[in-house]
Amino acid sequence: MDQKPCILLESFIEFLKIEKNYSEYTIEQYQKDIEAFFMFMNEQGIKNVKDVEYFDARLFLTKLHEMEYARASVARKISSLRSFFKYLNRESILAENPFSMVSQPKSSVRLPKFFYEEEMEKLFEASSEHANLGERNRAILELLYATGIRVSECAGIQMKDLDFHLSTLLVRGKGNKERFVLFGSFAHEAIERYINNSRGKLMGNEDHAHLFVNARGKPLKPVGFRYILNQIIDKASLTNKIHPHMLRHTFATHLLNHGADLRTVQELLGHEHLSSTQVYTHVTKEHLKKTYMAHHPRA
Known part of the structure; x- marks a missing residue:
């Protein structure tokens, strides 16, 4: 039928x-x-x-x-x-797939955009306010840069997912796959400060377990993260608008620039295939080329 x-x-x-x-x-x-x-x-x-x-x-x-x-x-x-x-x-509704033989156009490889280390320092300086929202914003920036997690993953973090003793975070990624990621001392301090000083004040009468909340105490949504990050960009006087994924790209690029191996970065990013991570090797090579051309006397 x-x-x-x-x-x-x-x-x-x-x-x-x-x-x-x-x-x-x-x-x-x-x-x-x-x-x-x-x-x-x-x-x-x-x-x-x-x-x-x-x-x-x-x-x-x-x-x-x-x-x-x-x-x-x-x-x-x-x-x-x-x-x-x-x-x-x-489902045995059709016998053939009319799209099985349609060739897809080859996509041009776009190198991921990322922040240089000097730009990241400017972002951290711009998010150094001590007010409740300022402490929240700093914790968000530190955590995204420290872990390379997606904004959707960050929005889903519950209080129970954090282990401050081991400095690890349980993340639920694409397809609800779970993985543990590490975060360093800067993110550790920023998140603890936000939880101890600001989260309760922002929560008010709200009752939920989400780590990051908006000004009304409700769980912060991905669009809210984008708004916050763009505010930090404006304050830092950086010209480019931020896409939240840029911090993920920055995380991976900086790790590789400082000698991390590709398999480790793949695991930290939660990529199923190594090919998804390999694009960052092109970014680091481009960075090396620009540095060489800018500084070698006979480049």
């Missing part, structure tokens, strides 16, 4: 939530990409996913290029649709 595309999409979303344990953000991206293809199906007069053929998949790819989508965006949309139709194959 034929099923409407929207019902199949709902089933696929449930699969991503329950079996794949994907984050809300990732699921939203899948949903947007697949809904965009459903609109294309309507334009082409295709009423049922069973009628989608390889030609239609190629035509959709052509349309994305005509609309001048970035290569990375096109690649993501094709990947989303390939996964969706693969799921329909698995």
Whole structure:
């Protein structure tokens, strides 16, 4: 029996939530990409996913290029649709996957942006206020730089996840995978100061176990972290706007610059594949090249 595309999409979303344990953000991206293809199906007069053929998949790819989508965006949309139709194959709704043979455009390698050590010092100076929010902000900056954790991971930290005796933190990453990360003395002191002096005052009558809270005492959300970090950037008079992931990139780059091996950095970042970590070797090589060209007398 034929099923409407929207019902199949709902089933696929449930699969991503329950079996794949994907984050809300990732699921939203899948949903947007697949809904965009459903609109294309309507334009082409295709009423049922069973009628989608390889030609239609190629035509959709052509349309994305005509609309001048970035290569990375096109690649993501094709990947989303390939996964969706693969799921329909698995559920015996379709016999073939029309997107299985569609080649994705090769994405240009973008080197991660990071802060130099002098820039990090300026950020720490700019976050050295002793007011309640100032102590919270300093603790956030110290922890993100000390551990390289994602902002989404930082937002999920509970009080019980911290072990001050061992200076370790239990982190729940992508796919709800857990890992322990280390943090140094600067982050240790900043977090303890925030907990002892400021967190309780900010909490007020709120009752929850999240480590970082907003001005009303509620759990701080990822968008709040971005706002805080941009405030610190403005105060430090640095020209570039910060993306929270820049601190993660900075963490990895500085470790490699100071002699850490790639496998250790991979484990600390929680990367499943070493290839995800290897991009930072290009960053460090670029840094070495710039330093050489700037300082060698016969460069």
